[in-house]
Each structure stands twice: as structure tokens, then as C-alpha cells.
Amino acid sequence: MAPDSKSAPLQHQEEEEQQPEDLDTLSHNPSAPPDELFDISTTVDPSYVISLIRKLLPANGSNNPNYRGDVSCGPVQGLNVDDMEKSALTRSGVPPPSTDTSESMEINVPVGEEAWEEYGCILWDLSASKTHAELMVQNLVLEVLLANLMVSQSVRTTEIGLGIIGNLACHEVPMKHIVSTNGLIEFIVDQMFLDDAQCLCEVCRLLTVGLQSSEGVTWAEALQSEHYLTHILWIAENSLNTQLIEKSAELLLAIIESSQDVMHILLPPLMKLGLASLLINLLDIETSKLMSERAPERYPILDVVLRAIEALSVIDDHSQDICLDKDLFQLVCALLKFPDKVEVANSCVTAVVLVANILSDVPTLASELSHDMLFLQGLLDVFPFTSDDSEARSALWNIIARLLVRLPENEMSSSTIQQYVLVLVSKSDVIEDDLLDCQLGGLGLKARTTALRRIISILNQWTASKDYAKENENNINIDRLLDCCCKHSEDVPSTVSHDMDLKE
Structure with missing residues (x-):
């Protein structure tokens, strides 16, 4: 920092x-x-x-x-x-x-x-x-x-x-x-009870740096009292100052992402005090404000809160508190459907990884999304923001694969196939760009291969239909996307199951 x-x-x-x-x-x-x-x-x-x-x-x-x-x-x-x-x-x-x-x-x-x-x-x-x-x-x-x-x-x-x-x-x-x-660290911790927002911002920043340092355990021991931890949560939940909300959320993120020793001291008591619920409530507030106000000064808060939730979703002892929360799942899905993603690109990338983690723990949720065309379109819109993030790219293909493998192959109606084709073709440029530039391995490669083969199947069903035979200005784009997907799905290891796991 x-x-x-x-x-x-x-x-x-x-x-x-x-x-x-x-x-x-x-x-x-x-x-x-x-x-x-x-x-x-x-x-x-x-x-x-x-x-x-x-x-x-x-x-x-x-x-x-x-x-x-x-x-x-x-x-x-x-x-x-x-x-x-x-x-x-x-x-x-x-x-x-x-x-x-x-x-x-x-x-x-x-x-x-x-x-x-x-x-x-x-x-x-x-x-x-x-x-x-x-x-x-x-x-x-x-x-x-x-x-x-x-x-x-x-x-x-x-x-x-x-x-x-x-x-x-x-x-x-x-x-x-x-x-x-x-006496200095103890004095700093005591300053959390000041009633000045700027002072509290500096306290939160100091504690964040301390917990992330090689001396993190010393800071954690000074902070471990329920008296202090409860007040940190109270500040994050009740502050009206956007900078202070961000700094307090960064402090919570630092605790979640800290070393095992620091996390062992602070995370269990924070979870008992309602950390997961607090983060989800903050996400709800920031998502609502994003949809209504479009206030750029609040975008960093949304990003930090999402990162904290995503970090919790991969911690074995606490992931269930995140992955089983249906309200949270609806919030992140709504964020991925948000049309103006450029404004909150980092948050959308984090949301993709979070959704992939949730589906890994609760794979049945993929069935609820498999027919949501707006969600699929929103996923594809995130591809341009993941060019330098292999984890996010793997997560994207992981989600797409989970959705498409739940479609009843050869049993979909012509109208359903057409809807998928229209979405895929409308985003063919970002799909092709990712296939050309992206070098994935391991689970990411397997997920991408699964998704490509399902896309090929859907496109093939459409090209064999009577509707495709009619004059259609999209036919050239359909053929180009089909050719690109076929080229990148050749000579690839076997596909993954419905329960493929992104988390490591």
C-alpha cells in the first residue's frame, strides 16, 4: 500500500x-x-x-x-x-x-x-x-x-x-x-472511538498497514478484543462519510486477506459478530446506489466490499456463510447485468470470480441462470476487462460452461436456440478476441473447452434449422463464430463435469 x-x-x-x-x-x-x-x-x-x-x-x-x-x-x-x-x-x-x-x-x-x-x-x-x-x-x-x-x-x-x-x-x-x-499501538487502537471522520480514516489506514506487515500478529493481538472489533463493524455500517466507509471496508479486507496467524486471531470473532451479513448489507447499499445515483465517489466502496466478500468465499471455514446466501447471489447477478460496466469494471471482474466460487459450492444455482439471456450477455460483456487477469478469465469460462451444460441438448425449442444464437453472435467479437489472446491452462482450459463445445452444438443446431436457411444478415457472423470456436476446441483434454471446481 x-x-x-x-x-x-x-x-x-x-x-x-x-x-x-x-x-x-x-x-x-x-x-x-x-x-x-x-x-x-x-x-x-x-x-x-x-x-x-x-x-x-x-x-x-x-x-x-x-x-x-x-x-x-x-x-x-x-x-x-x-x-x-x-x-x-x-x-x-x-x-x-x-x-x-x-x-x-x-x-x-x-x-x-x-x-x-x-x-x-x-x-x-x-x-x-x-x-x-x-x-x-x-x-x-x-x-x-x-x-x-x-x-x-x-x-x-x-x-x-x-x-x-x-x-x-x-x-x-x-x-x-x-x-x-x-504504549503506541494501544493508543492508536483506542483512537477508533474518536468521533471525527478524518481521524478515523487515518486510524483505519494505520491498522490496515499494520495487519498487512510482518508485525501483523502484534497489531492483531492489540485489536482482538470484542470491544474493538464490534466498533469496527459499527463504523463500517453506520458511517455516512464515503471515505470512512471505504477505509473501514479496506480494514476488514486486510483482516480477511492477512496471514494465517492474523486471520486465526481476528476472523472467527468477526464472523460471530456478523461480518458476512455486514458485507452483504454494504453490497446491497452500494449496488442500489449504483443503479440509482451513479455516484463515482462510491465506486471504490463497491469494489472493496466485493473483494472482501470474494476473499471470504474461498476460506473453507467461512465460505458457506457467503455461498449459501441467496440475497448475495441475486445482488452479484444483478451487478453483472448492469449495462454501463466501464464505470465499475473492477467490481464486475470481482463479481465474476465470486459467482464462479458460489457455483462451485452450490452448482444447482447454475440451472436458475441457464435461461437468463441478460445474465449471459452481461458475462460476455466482462471479457474485455479480464485481458490481464487469468483467474477472472478462467472464472468467466467456468460460469459459461456451467450454464450451457445444463441446457437439454437437442431438446431446445427453435425460439430458445435463436435467443442463444443472437446473444452469442452479438458478442462474437469479444469471444473471438479472448480466444485469440487468451492462453489458459488447467481448470480454465477445461472450462473453456466445455463452453466452446456447447456453443458449437447450439450454433450447429441453428445452422441446421429452417430459420437459418432463410436469408439472414447474421449468417456470416454465425459462420465466423462457429469456425473460430471449432478451431479453438480441437485437440483439447476431455471436458469437465457439472461440478468442476474453480477454487484452489
Whole structure:
């Protein structure tokens, strides 16, 4: 996961001139193509980074009525500010500040809230860099941030602090510092009960990164209380902020897709608390909004929720909660019939894999879809979006094969055959493109072969009918599709049964 980055414009021209480079450009502009890169160093002077950390030093926490002395924050607690500065600077080889009284007093006077936010946003940007992130943790930025967070009454300060830590967590060495900073993970987990959406977004992002890291078990153990897990589900279900819904869904997805050790700690209690039902309810909401509002800002939520459901559908101990839910099956089928798939292409690809997994567990559901022409057409519409996804392509052919093998061969009425022919011919271009470009193996190849042979059978029945003999402008396309399918179904292993399995 790429580190997030936020910045605020500097307010004083002289401060901008002190910066060694344009920090907004560093954090927000995309990298130049390889042939346009030049050998220009973009490293920020370490002393500048350290000076920013020093400017974030809090006032004496013991004099603050909001100071939580019961939470240890490592070197900050009980450490004089001057000692802390000198310790940090000495680690980096940068000389400590002058002992001149006037200069020392200027340095040690805490900055105002507005200035703190300004300097914090610069560090937020810089923390996206591995080099800068490692320099920061070596110079006690975590201790400084934790000390501020424990006494802060500003939600913006809290958001910035959590955002910086979230970026630091994306790097291996800083992550180890985060885990080893006494009380920090516990404090972060407690922030889930804040009532500010942006702060909660940063908490969810931080937890997501933590659970996906090599230190995931430590984060999972801190999060495993039912008190916390229930609140995560509550946030996902009740938030009206689209970004927070997305971030909380990403956190749930991270748990489902995490290592076995992390999943063993968190997934069983979440399932008991209703994770599957929550995800299906979220899918229902997002699908309904897609059909009615077409709000692009909600498309990422739909994608993440579908990915979480699909990930659950292949976990042996929990797949039944997904695959046996008829409401879910109807929702994903409705999504695949959605005409404007370009807007939600990734979601449709995930939906195809999910349907294939469901049919693998409950193969009888294929009979309900075998005569649904809109569903078949919707499936074929997804082919162009799967060109770089062999799993999704295999899933598509798997579903098509399951549907077609349930058609009564040589017993279909002429009108039924015609309906299938019209759908197949209308999508002949995408079928041919996939056959030409797609190299499948294993189950995907077997499923495709089964589907092709059934398509050939349907087309042959139509070409032998009296209706085909009549003048028909589609005859050329029918013949071309038939020829293409025959060519790609030759010399292929035996077909698969009705119960072919996509899941591994």
C-alpha cells in the first residue's frame, strides 16, 4: 500500500526559501518516465527534518490537565525537552543547538496550533520517503507525536499525527520502531472511538498497514478484543462519510486477506459478530446506489466490499456463510447485468470470480441462470476487462460452461436456440478476441473447452434449422463464430463435469 500524503502550503516566504526543494512537488507529482529522469538528488537535508521534529515538541505534559500520565510514551515521559532535543540530534550526528539563552528559549517555546499543523503536514509529506521516515524514527518523532496526541484537543492535530505514523508504518524499519514504542499501538487502537471522520480514516489506514506487515500478529493481538472489533463493524455500517466507509471496508479486507496467524486471531470473532451479513448489507447499499445515483465517489466502496466478500468465499471455514446466501447471489447477478460496466469494471471482474466460487459450492444455482439471456450477455460483456487477469478469465469460462451444460441438448425449442444464437453472435467479437489472446491452462482450459463445445452444438443446431436457411444478415457472423470456436476446441483434454471446481 502506497503511503498517503497530505501537505499544507507554507505561510512565510522566508520559510519556503529555507527548504532545499519544493516539497509539494516531491510528494504530489508523479515520477517522470525512466527516459526523462535526471541524476538530481531530491534528498532533504537531515537537519531540516530534525528541525521540524523539534518544532513539534509539546509543552511540558505534566502541567497539562489533559496529560495522560498512565500511558507510557517512552523517552518523552519524564525526559526534559532540552535533553530530548539533544538526544535526537546527537543520534543523527547534527550538533545540538547553541547554549545561548535567547536562542535556546526561542527553540523551546512550543509553536502555536496553526504552525504545528503546518510543520506536521510537511513531515506527513516527507514520511512517504523511506529515507526520511527512517531518519524521523531515529530522531524520536514517534515519541514526540505520541506525547502530542495524548494531550491534544485538536482533531486536526490528531489527524496529522496519525497520518504521519500511518506513512511511517509503510516502511519496514519505522514499523519496527512503532511496534517497540511502549504504549503506541494501544493508543492508536483506542483512537477508533474518536468521533471525527478524518481521524478515523487515518486510524483505519494505520491498522490496515499494520495487519498487512510482518508485525501483523502484534497489531492483531492489540485489536482482538470484542470491544474493538464490534466498533469496527459499527463504523463500517453506520458511517455516512464515503471515505470512512471505504477505509473501514479496506480494514476488514486486510483482516480477511492477512496471514494465517492474523486471520486465526481476528476472523472467527468477526464472523460471530456478523461480518458476512455486514458485507452483504454494504453490497446491497452500494449496488442500489449504483443503479440509482451513479455516484463515482462510491465506486471504490463497491469494489472493496466485493473483494472482501470474494476473499471470504474461498476460506473453507467461512465460505458457506457467503455461498449459501441467496440475497448475495441475486445482488452479484444483478451487478453483472448492469449495462454501463466501464464505470465499475473492477467490481464486475470481482463479481465474476465470486459467482464462479458460489457455483462451485452450490452448482444447482447454475440451472436458475441457464435461461437468463441478460445474465449471459452481461458475462460476455466482462471479457474485455479480464485481458490481464487469468483467474477472472478462467472464472468467466467456468460460469459459461456451467450454464450451457445444463441446457437439454437437442431438446431446445427453435425460439430458445435463436435467443442463444443472437446473444452469442452479438458478442462474437469479444469471444473471438479472448480466444485469440487468451492462453489458459488447467481448470480454465477445461472450462473453456466445455463452453466452446456447447456453443458449437447450439450454433450447429441453428445452422441446421429452417430459420437459418432463410436469408439472414447474421449468417456470416454465425459462420465466423462457429469456425473460430471449432478451431479453438480441437485437440483439447476431455471436458469437465457439472461440478468442476474453480477454487484452489
